[in-house]
Amino acid sequence: MSILLRDQVGFGGSCHWCTEAIFRSLRGVTQVEQGWISPSSEPEAFAEAVVVHFDPAVISVETLIEVHLHTHSCTSVHSMRSKYRSAVYTYHAQQAQAAGAAIRGFQKDFPSPIITQVLEFGAFRLNKQEYLDYYYSNPDKPFCKVYIDPKLRILLDRFAEVVDQK
Template structure:
């Protein structure tokens, strides 16, 4: 089992996206910082995955296509667009994947591969936010459209049970 971090959107959205995938055993939701740029923590998740079922490159592709990876906006401090890596091999693979995926976007991808430094887990009541109650207005208006987009582009990577769940909301 490997782990990798992702940030770029609200951590409730990011958590729901990665919890929906085959090969992902768990997702920790909270705040990640990297010492590469002396960053303050921003909303992010740590994804625990089986590389035999889903590759790091596929996870990066899903990440780039499910948040605004080309948009610089005023909330980037809170929602840093990043892939947080736990070793040099991951850093190199994530950097290469981001570079290769650039051709799928009209604007420059701003997502950076950064070395992981620290993580703070969110409060228990916010963990698994979407799958605990997808009928909440935030889930319906913000998370669901991202999950529906995930199904359109990456249906083969989505766990069949989660596909049914998403399609019913």
């Protein structure tokens, strides 16, 4: 088996603007594509999500999953879950196994059961250009201040060692 120098994984669970800002802020993340992902099992069931391209020599998929679980409501069942599906979208069997093991391992951090699903990636639709890189293009907008800044504070407080200080 060859070692991938770059890999990718999808994440969904909250607004894709929030999720994009979180993963864009991490060392080892080389690109974040923001839009909608559907699992291979439901090709028409798109939900807000991001595709994270990363260098596994710098940041592991397990660390990315831990960040994801701690920066969205990974235990909350609510009426908007079809739009904001809590999921890790994997690209190969080894990644799916690692994701499942990571979620089970991080359950100890949460008082309620994690509802985040491990799903095989199906399809991706990119958001409109005007909404890409939303936070870093509009950090002073009210949405960013109210919803994204608190998530970035969690990132800085809990995961400072993997935050890209640039």
